[in-house]
Amino acid sequence: MQASEIAARARARMAPTDISNPKYFHKVVDCQWACPTHTPVPEYIRLIAQGRYAAAYMLNWESNVFPGILGRVCDRPCEPACRRGRLQTSNEPNAKDPSKKNAEPVAICRLKRVAADYKGDIDGFLPEIPVQKNGKRVALLGAGPASLTVARDLMPLGYHVVLYDKDPKGGGLMRTNIPSFRLPVEVLDDEVDRITGFGVETRFGHEVTSLKSILDEGYDAVFVGTGAPRGKDLDVPGRKEAAANIHIGIDFLTSVAFGHLEKIGKRIVVIGGGNTAMDCCRTALRLGAEAVTVTVRSPRKVMKASEWEIKDAIHEGIPILDNHAPKSFVIENGKLAGVVFEKMIETGVDARGRPQLKASGELVTIPCDDVLMAIGQDNAFPWIERDLGLEFGEWEMPKVDRVTFMSTRPGVFFGGDAAWGPENIIWAVAHGHQAAISIDAFCHGRTVTERPAPGHTLVSQKMGIHEWSYSNNYDAAARVAVPHADLKTSIRNLKLEVELGYDDKLAAKEVERCLNCDVQTVFTGSLCIECDACMDICPVDCINFIDNAPEDELRASLRVPAVNATQDIYVSDALKTGRIMAKDEDVCLHCGLCAERCPTGAWDMQKFFYVEPQASSACHSHHNAYLR
Amino acid sequence: MTYITKPLAHHPALPRNALDLTRRDYEGSMSTLCAGCGHDSITAAIIEACFEMDLPAHRIAKLSGIGCSSKTPTYFLGRSHGFNSVHGRMPSVTTGANMANKDLVYIGVSGDGDTASIGLGQFAHAVRRKLNMTYIVMNNGCYGLTKGQFSATNDKSSPSKKGEANPFDAIDLCQMAIQLGAGFVGRSFSGDKKQLIPLIKAAISYKGFAFLDVISPCVTFNNHPASTKSFDYVRAHNHAVENKLDFVEPQEEITISYEAGTTAAVTLHDGSRLILNKLDHGHDFRDRDAAIMTIRQNANDGQVATGLLYVNETGDDLHDALQTSDRPLNEIPVSELCPGSKALEGINARFR
Numbered sequence: 017m018q019a020s021e022i023a024a025r026a027r028a029r030m031a032p033t034d035i036s037n038p039k040y041f042h043k044v045v046d047c048q049w050a051c052p053t054h055t056p057v058p059e060y061i062r063l064i065a066q067g068r069y070a071a072a073y074m075l076n077w078e079s080n081v082f083p084g085i086l087g088r089v090c091d092r093p094c095e096p097a098c099r100r101g102r103l104q105t106s107n108e109p110n111a112k113d114p115s116k117k118n119a120e121p122v123a124i125c126r127l128k129r130v131a132a133d134y135k136g137d138i139d140g141f142l143p144e145i146p147v148q149k150n151g152k153r154v155a156l157l158g159a160g161p162a163s164l165t166v167a168r169d170l171m172p173l174g175y176h177v178v179l180y181d182k183d184p185k186g187g188g189l190m191r192t193n194i195p196s197f198r199l200p201v202e203v204l205d206d207e208v209d210r211i212t213g214f215g216v217e218t219r220f221g222h223e224v225t226s227l228k229s230i231l232d233e234g235y236d237a238v239f240v241g242t243g244a245p246r247g248k249d250l251d252v253p254g255r256k257e258a259a260a261n262i263h264i265g266i267d268f269l270t271s272v273a274f275g276h277l278e279k280i281g282k283r284i285v286v287i288g289g290g291n292t293a294m295d296c297c298r299t300a301l302r303l304g305a306e307a308v309t310v311t312v313r314s315p316r317k318v319m320k321a322s323e324w325e326i327k328d329a330i331h332e333g334i335p336i337l338d339n340h341a342p343k344s345f346v347i348e349n350g351k352l353a354g355v356v357f358e359k360m361i362e363t364g365v366d367a368r369g370r371p372q373l374k375a376s377g378e379l380v381t382i383p384c385d386d387v388l389m390a391i392g393q394d395n396a397f398p399w400i401e402r403d404l405g406l407e408f409g410e411w412e413m414p415k416v417d418r419v420t421f422m423s424t425r426p427g428v429f430f431g432g433d434a435a436w437g438p439e440n441i442i443w444a445v446a447h448g449h450q451a452a453i454s455i456d457a458f459c460h461g462r463t464v465t466e467r468p469a470p471g472h473t474l475v476s477q478k479m480g481i482h483e484w485s486y487s488n489n490y491d492a493a494a495r496v497a498v499p500h501a502d503l504k505t506s507i508r509n510l511k512l513e514v515e516l517g518y519d520d521k522l523a524a525k526e527v528e529r530c531l532n533c534d535v536q537t538v539f540t541g542s543l544c545i546e547c548d549a550c551m552d553i554c555p556v557d558c559i560n561f562i563d564n565a566p567e568d569e570l571r572a573s574l575r576v577p578a579v580n581a582t583q584d585i586y587v588s589d590a591l592k593t594g595r596i597m598a599k600d601e602d603v604c605l606h607c608g609l610c611a612e613r614c615p616t617g618a619w620d621m622q623k624f625f626y627v628e629p630q631a632s633s634a635c636h637s638h639h640n641a642y643l644r
Numbered sequence: 645m646t647y648i649t650k651p652l653a654h655h656p657a658l659p660r661n662a663l664d665l666t667r668r669d670y671e672g673s674m675s676t677l678c679a680g681c682g683h684d685s686i687t688a689a690i691i692e693a694c695f696e697m698d699l700p701a702h703r704i705a706k707l708s709g710i711g712c713s714s715k716t717p718t719y720f721l722g723r724s725h726g727f728n729s730v731h732g733r734m735p736s737v738t739t740g741a742n743m744a745n746k747d748l749v750y751i752g753v754s755g756d757g758d759t760a761s762i763g764l765g766q767f768a769h770a771v772r773r774k775l776n777m778t779y780i781v782m783n784n785g786c787y788g789l790t791k792g793q794f795s796a797t798n799d800k801s802s803p804s805k806k807g808e809a810n811p812f813d814a815i816d817l818c819q820m821a822i823q824l825g826a827g828f829v830g831r832s833f834s835g836d837k838k839q840l841i842p843l844i845k846a847a848i849s850y851k852g853f854a855f856l857d858v859i860s861p862c863v864t865f866n867n868h869p870a871s872t873k874s875f876d877y878v879r880a881h882n883h884a885v886e887n888k889l890d891f892v893e894p895q896e897e898i899t900i901s902y903e904a905g906t907t908a909a910v911t912l913h914d915g916s917r918l919i920l921n922k923l924d925h926g927h928d929f930r931d932r933d934a935a936i937m938t939i940r941q942n943a944n945d946g947q948v949a950t951g952l953l954y955v956n957e958t959g960d961d962l963h964d965a966l967q968t969s970d971r972p973l974n975e976i977p978v979s980e981l982c983p984g985s986k987a988l989e990g991i992n993a994r995f996r
Contacts (some may be wrong), residue, residue, distance in 0.1 A: 100712055482648075483647075488648060489648040489651070490651035490653055545867075545876075546835060547681075547861070547875060548834075548835065548837065549679060549685070549686065552684055552687070555651045555652075555668075592876070592879070596724075603655055605651060605653060607651060609650060612648075615680025616676065616680070
C-alpha cells in the first residue's frame with residue numbers, strides 16, 4: 017500500500033459518534049423519529065403500562081393534538097419503523113402480498129387509543145388561555161387537522177384566531193372522509209371541540225370564495241389548510257350518460273357523514289385502490305349494498321391502501337379484483353348497468369421497481385347499480401386570486417417554503433394537504449406546528465427562517481445494582497390482536513365502531529413488547545477495560561470491539577454484518593488496545609444487559625427525551641405537571 | 645449476578661452452521677459470575693469454537709471441579725452432557741467417562757486452585773496417561789469464590805488487592821504439562837479471542853491430552869494495578885509466539901496465502917490444520933525442551949508467552965496405550981462384556 021493510500025484510509029475511518037448532538041439518539045428512537053410530529057412513543061407506552069392514561073394522553077396531545085382520532089385512523093409511520101418489527105414476524109400473510117409475512121411491530125397506534133379511551137378528565141392539564149389577548153388576529157381557512165393544530169398552538173399565546181370552514185362542523189376530512197364505523201363522531205367532537213373551546217372564533221358553514229376578501233379583513237396572518245378537496249374523475253365512454261349513478265368517493269363519504277345520503281344500490285363497483293376506496297366499499301355495505309366489488313388497475317401488491325385497511329375490507333367479504341382497468345360504463349335503458357374492464361398483465365418492473373402493465377385484450381363486465389370512484393384527489397384553488405403576489409408553480413399548486421410553510425406572499429401560510437397535495441393527518445399536524453412557529457415569528461417581526469432548536473435530556477435510569485427504572489426484560493409475546501365487533505352486525509351498522517380497541521388487560525400485555533428504544537446505551541470509552549463482557553452477553557450481537565475502518569468495511573466486519581444502512585453504527589474513540597467499540601443500533605433490545613455486565617460502568621442506560629419545538633411552550637410546561 | 649436472563653431473541657441475520665444452529669444454540673444458562681469476569685469470555689470462546697466446528701452438542705461432555713471456573717460449564721453448551729464433580733477430581737471423572745465412551749468430545753474446565761492445588765495429583769496423572777480430552781484452566785491467580793486469597797499460580801511478584809505480598813513462587817502449569825507428557829500445550833488470554841478460539845478448536849481436534857492455560861483476570865480481586873494477572877498487565881506483557889493462528893477445518897482448502905518462511909502448519913488427527921503465522925523464530929513448538937525454554941525465557945523477561953507452545957502430532961492416547969476395543973464400552977451389551985461362567989471356564993481351561 018502506498019503511503020498516500022494509508023493516509024487516505026486513516027482519514028476514511030469512522031469518527032467517534034457525537035452523542036451530544038440530539039439527532040443521534042433521536043434517530044435510535046425509530047418510532048419517534050418516523051413520526052412527523054415526533055411523539056415520544058416509548059415514554060407514553062410506559063405511562064400506559066403504569067396505568068397513567070391521562071398522562072399518556074397528554075404526552076400525545078402535546079405533539080400530535082388528536083390522540084383519540086389518530087389512535088384509530090393514523091397512517092402510523094411509527095409502526096413500520098418500530099425496531100420490534102425487525103425482530104419479530106407474524107404468521108399471518110400480508111394482505112397485499114401473501115408471499116410475505118407481516119412484521120410485528122408494537123401496536124403503537126392501538127396503544128395510543130387506549131390512552132384516549134381511558135384518559136378520564138384531563139381538563140386540569142390543558143394550557144391556560146390568556147384572557148388578555150396579544151392583539152394579533154389570525155385567520156385559518158379550512159377546519160381540518162392542520163388549521164386546528166395552528167389554532168391549538170397559537171391560542172395559549174393570546175392570539176385571536178378565526179377558523180373558517182364550508183361544512184357546519186369542524187374536523188375537515190377527519191369528519192367528512194373517514195366513516196364513523198372507523199372513527200366515532202363522539203371521539204372526533206371531543207378533540208375538535210377541545211381546541212375550538214379555547215375561544216377560537218368559528219365561522220362554519222361559510223365557504224371562502226375569495227382569498228382577497230379574507231386579506232381585506234386585515235388579519236396579521238392567514239393560514240390555508242383547505243386540504244385537497246377535489247376527487248379525480250375518469251373520462252371513459254358512458255361517463256356522462258351514467259352520471260346519476262357514478263359518485264366521486266370523497267363526495268360520497270361526505271354526503272354519508274352529514275346524513276345526506278342514506279341509501280345506495282344493491283350492486284356496487286368501487287374503482288380505486290387507496291384508503292378512500294376501502295372506506296367507500298365498507299360504507300356501501302353499511303348502506304345496504306348486497307354485492308360490493310373493489311377494482312384496481314394495478315396488482316394488489318402495489319395498492320395504495322394501508323395493508324390493514326385492505327385486510328379489514330376482505331374480512332367483511334369484499335372481493336378486491338386487481339389488474340382491472342376500467343374501459344367504459346354500460347348503459348341500459350339510459351341508466352348505468354355495469355362497468356367494462358380490461359384485464360391487465362404484469363410484464364415486469366420499471367426503473368423505479370413498480371410493475372409494468374400491458375393490456376391483455378380480455379374484457380370483463382361487472383354489472384352494477386352504482387359506481388364509487390376513488391382514484392385520487394387533487395388540490396383546487398379557484399378561490400385564490402392570482403394577483404395577490406401569491407405565486408403558483410407546477411400543477412397550479414402554490415409555491416410554499418418547505419421549512420417555514422410561507423407562500424410567496426408574506427403572511428400567507430399553507431399546510432396540510434393544501435401545501436403539497438394529499439398526505440395523512442399526522443403530516444397535517446406536523447405542518448400545523450411548524451406553520452404556527454412561523455406565524456408567531458411573523459406576527460412579532462422575527463425572521464421566519466430562524467427556527468427554534470429542539471430540547472433534549474439524557475438521564476441515567478440506574479436505580480440499583482440490577483434495577484432500572486424501566487421494564488428492561490424482553491417479552492417474547494406476539495402482537496396482541498385488537499378485538500373486533502361481531503361481523504354480522506357491524507357490516508350493517510354505519511355507526512358501530514368495528515375495532516373495539518384494547519381493554520386495560522390487553523393493553524398491559526402489548527406495552528411489554530415495547531423495547532424502550534429511548535433508553536439509550538451510552539458508552540464511556542475511558543472507563544472501558546475491554547473485558548468483552550458486554551459483547552458476550554449481548555443477545556443480538558450488536559456490540560463489537562474491533563479495529564477502526566471506513567464505514568462500509570467496518571459494517572461488513574461486525575459479528576453480524578450491519579446491512580441495514582438506515583441504522584447508524586455507534587462508534588467510540590480508540591480504546592486502550594487501539595481498537596474501538598462499534599455498536600450496530602439496528603436490532604438492539606435495549607435490555608441493559610451490556611450495562612449490567614459491565615464491571616466499570618462504561619455502559620449506562622440513559623433515557624433520551626426529545627422535545628420538538630412548538631410556537632408555545634404552554635403545552636410543554638404542562639408536561640411536568642402530569643408526569644409528576 | 646444479573647436478574648434478567650439473557651433473552652432468547654437473537655439477531656435475525658445471525659449466521660448458522662452446518663447443523664443449522666446459531667451460536668446462541670450453544671449457550672447455557674445465564675452466568676452468575678461477577679460482571680466482567682474473564683471466565684465469561686472463555687465461556688464465550690468455547691461456545692464460538694463449538695459452533696464454528698459444527699459440533700453436535702449431544703456428542704460433547706463438559707466436566708468440571710469446584711470454583712468460579714468450574715461453575716462455567718453451566719453457562720455453555722446447555723444441551724451437552726455435564727458433570728460438576730468434587731474439588732480437584734474432574735480428571736478422574738473424565739477418565740471414567742472417557743473409558744466408558746471414547747466417542748464423545750471431552751471438555752474439562754478447571755481453575756488454578758482446582759488444578760494446581762487440591763487437584764494437582766489428579767491433573768498430573770491425567771496428563772501422564774494422555775487422556776483424550778481438552779483440559780482448560782481458567783487461571784486468575786486467586787480464589788475468587790472465597791475472597792481472593794493467592795492461588796498456587798499467582799506470581800511471587802504479584803501482591804494481593806490490599807497490598808499483601810505473595811511469599812511463594814508460582815506453579816507454571818504449561819511447563820508442568822509439557823514435562824508430564826501432554827501432547828498439546830497452549831496458553832492464552834481471556835481478552836484475546838482471536839488467539840483463544842483457534843486454540844480451543846485445535847485442542848478439541850487433537851487426539852490425546854490437550855492443555856490450555858487461559859489467563860483470566862478476576863475483576864473483583866485480581867485486576868488491580870500491581871497484579872500480573874490483570875487485563876492491563878497481560879495486555880502489556882503478552883508475547884504471542886505466533887502472531888496469528890488460523891484453524892482450518894478438514895474439508896476446507898487453505899485459501900489465504902502466507903509469506904514464505906513465516907508460517908507453519910500443524911495437522912491434527914481429524915485432518916484439520918492449525919496454521920501458525922509470523923512465528924517467533926526463537927521458538928520451536930515441536931521440541932519439548934525448546935518450548936519449556938521459551939516459556940522460561942519469556943517469564944524471566946517479565947513476559948507471558950502465549951499461543952501454541954508445544955505439540956506432538958503423532959502422539960497416542962490412553963485408549964491406544966490400553967488397547968481398548970474400537971467399540972466404545974458403553975455400546976457393548978452386558979452379555980458380551982460379561983460372557984458368564986461358561987466362558988470363564990473356557991478361558992481358565994486354556995491355562996490348565
